[in-house]
Amino acid sequence: MSKTLVVYLMAEPETPELAQAAVEGGADVVEIGIPFSDPLADGPVIRRAAERALARGMRTRACLDVLAHTRALLPQTPLIPMTYASIFEAYGWERLDTDARAAGATSLIVADLPAGERPELRRVQLVAPTSTDERIRLAGEQTDGWLYLVTVAGTTGARGDLSPALPGLVERARRLTTMPLYAGFGISTPEHARAATELADGIVVGSRVLLAAEEGTTALRDYVRSLRGALDARAA
Amino acid sequence: MSAFGDYGGRYVPETLIPALDELERGWREAQADDAFHRELHELATTYAGRPTPLTLAERFAPGKRIYLKREDLLHTGAHKLNNALGQAVLARRLGKHRIVAETGAGQHGVASATVCARFGLECVVYMGEEDMRRQKPNVERMRLLGAEVRGVDFGTKTLKEATSEAIRDWITNVETTHYLIGSCVGPAPYPELVAELQSVIGREAREQFLAVEGRLPEAVIACVGGGSNAIGIFHGFLEDAEVRLVGVEAAGAASLGSGRTAVLHGARSSVLADEDGQIADAHSISAGLDYPGVGPEHAFLRDTGRAEYRTATDDDALAAFRDLARSEGIIPALEPAHALARARDLDAELILVGLSGRGDKDLAEALAALGFA
Numbered sequence: 001m002s003k004t005l006v007v008y009l010m011a012e013p014e015t016p017e018l019a020q021a022a023v024e025g026g027a028d029v030v031e032i033g034i035p036f037s038d039p040l041a042d043g044p045v046i047r048r049a050a051e052r053a054l055a056r057g058m059r060t061r062a063c064l065d066v067l068a069h070t071r072a073l074l075p076q077t078p079l080i081p082m083t084y085a086s087i088f089e090a091y092g093w094e095r096l097d098t099d100a101r102a103a104g105a106t107s108l109i110v111a112d113l114p115a116g117e118r119p120e121l122r123r124v125q126l127v128a129p130t131s132t133d134e135r136i137r138l139a140g141e142q143t144d145g146w147l148y149l150v151t152v153a154g155t156t157g158a159r160g161d162l163s164p165a166l167p168g169l170v171e172r173a174r175r176l177t178t179m180p181l182y183a184g185f186g187i188s189t190p191e192h193a194r195a196a197t198e199l200a201d202g203i204v205v206g207s208r209v210l211l212a213a214e215e216g217t218t219a220l221r222d223y224v225r226s227l228r229g230a231l232d233a234r235a236a
Numbered sequence: 237m238s239a240f241g242d243y244g245g246r247y248v249p250e251t252l253i254p255a256l257d258e259l260e261r262g263w264r265e266a267q268a269d270d271a272f273h274r275e276l277h278e279l280a281t282t283y284a285g286r287p288t289p290l291t292l293a294e295r296f297a298p299g300k301r302i303y304l305k306r307e308d309l310l311h312t313g314a315h316k317l318n319n320a321l322g323q324a325v326l327a328r329r330l331g332k333h334r335i336v337a338e339t340g341a342g343q344h345g346v347a348s349a350t351v352c353a354r355f356g357l358e359c360v361v362y363m364g365e366e367d368m369r370r371q372k373p374n375v376e377r378m379r380l381l382g383a384e385v386r387g388v389d390f391g392t393k394t395l396k397e398a399t400s401e402a403i404r405d406w407i408t409n410v411e412t413t414h415y416l417i418g419s420c421v422g423p424a425p426y427p428e429l430v431a432e433l434q435s436v437i438g439r440e441a442r443e444q445f446l447a448v449e450g451r452l453p454e455a456v457i458a459c460v461g462g463g464s465n466a467i468g469i470f471h472g473f474l475e476d477a478e479v480r481l482v483g484v485e486a487a488g489a490a491s492l493g494s495g496r497t498a499v500l501h502g503a504r505s506s507v508l509a510d511e512d513g514q515i516a517d518a519h520s521i522s523a524g525l526d527y528p529g530v531g532p533e534h535a536f537l538r539d540t541g542r543a544e545y546r547t548a549t550d551d552d553a554l555a556a557f558r559d560l561a562r563s564e565g566i567i568p569a570l571e572p573a574h575a576l577a578r579a580r581d582l583d584a585e586l587i588l589v590g591l592s593g594r595g596d597k598d599l600a601e602a603l604a605a606l607g608f609a
């Protein structure tokens with residue numbers, strides 16, 4: 001079975017075209033970051049991207065417009081806004097859920113809203129190497145479509161090696177849930193992608209995708225294609 | 237629902253949830269353990285300098301009876317040590333040998349470095365580069381005490397970003413590290429835990445006040461940044477409905493006075509934020525109050541009406557700073573100078589003020605602002 005490639009882009013005016021390039025390069029799912037001023041789960045690359053987006057006026061409504069434009073360009077691709085609780089708190093939890101889905105979102109990710117909190121908000125849940133079996137089971141029950149495996153204790157950002165915690169986390173999650181498992185945080189190279197999908201059903205790539213996106217659609221398409229190639233070579 | 241109505245909670249990445257569960261269990265066990273309380277009492281009396289005295293400030297406010305609860309006389313010069321000692325003992329019970337902390341004015345950083353030196357724990361303190369500049373003596377103290385001070389060079393370069401970086405460090409090193417948060421903010425159980433460790437201020441002050449005046453004060457007043465010294469002194473009087481509780485925020489950092497409900501650093505509280513939920517920048521001459529958030533219990537006390545919150549400007553605080561030095565021979569920190577400023581014009585005569593720390597760290601900044609330099 002083909003492995004799923006999820007990429008993360010920060011919501012900015014260029015995002016619809018960038019998302020299209022990523023899909024042309026072989027991305028299956030696009031996360032669209034709604035920037036927050038104090039993103040606790042994020043390392044320097046995504047934090048700086050959020051600062052830049054905010055400086056360009058990318059507030060929640062503008063991000064929903066970007067989401068809608070992306071949906072217009074990519075009618076079939078799952079699009080998942082990813083943000084923080086304070087954005088929901090200000091906009092209204094139900095209202096943002098409704099408006100995001102109306103703009104084309106297929107699910108949501110809230111980085112600082114752990115499983116068990118606000119179960120009525122359907123979203124992709126995250127589990128980490130520190131999660132207990134009980135919490136992995138809960139996250140599996142509450143998650144929307146797939147489970148996001150945070151491969152490291154740490155923030156988002158590229159790392160030299162794939163986390164040694166991934167095999168243990170995948171092994172536990174397989175026992176506790178039947179949901180597809182996509183691994184993220186610290187995955188940036190085709191080698192990481194190949195190794196991670198020996199175990200998991202897909203990968204999420206964020207910080208390194210943002211760096212490629214800064215160089216434009218061609219660079220992003222080529223970079224995503226290199227990840228796609230690694231996933232498909234593995235399957236062949 | 238948390239202990240503070242809709243405020244509080246645990247708005248943190250999943251990685252930290254098991255650590256918060258472990259901390260909460262460890263805290264409940266410690267609370268129920270006489271040995272923990274004996275150890276804290278021993279440290280408080282033989283190391284920290286408790287109980288701190290109550291001083292009548294007659295010349296500072298003629299016509300009133302203003303008493304100062306002298307946390308400035310505590311070891312390291314501020315109330316922060318009460319919390320740092322308690323959490324260090326707790327960290328050892330949890331088997332953590334590395335401490336990470338954030339600091340604004342540097343007082344909590346110094347208290348953290350101090351307890352880590354005392355217990356042989358590794359200590360990393362995150363501090364905004366703007367605060368490192370304006371609170372240089374505290375940076376030097378932390379380094380002398382053996383702590384590593386890591387400057388934070390993005391955003392406002394103050395307490396907000398230092399706190400975010402400390403939490404990111406904790407996420408990364410959670411197996412070995414205890415996050416020694418400095419105020420009654422952050423995800424549960426921190427606000428409650430810090431309030432309990434600081435409530436020694438209020439318990440002592442209440443007893444001392446009754447002994448000297450034979451009655452309770454009309455009002456208890458303290459400065460509020462994150463709010464730990466205020467919550468500590470308020471806790472001594474929460475059940476005394478006739479005692480007014482007054483918190484004083486910096487006018488440019490009035491999370492309670494001008495904030496809205498938002499989520500910052502793991503808790504839902506009253507925060508300086510815009511209509512989109514983006515956290516705003518705070519501005520205060522006092523690095524310790526220069527923070528856009530506040531502990532969730534203060535938001536709860538504001539909403540229930542049990543406490544009232546006012547503001548003092550930089551100029552109000554500087555005037556009170558100078559006046560307390562000249563009238564009483566006590567140089568307060570700029571943070572409690574905000575409380576002193578509002579205590580003078582409060583419509584009450586018998587007042588207890590939380591003098592949360594001493595002002596040595598502020599001399600360069602305050603003297604320049606007052607035109608001495």
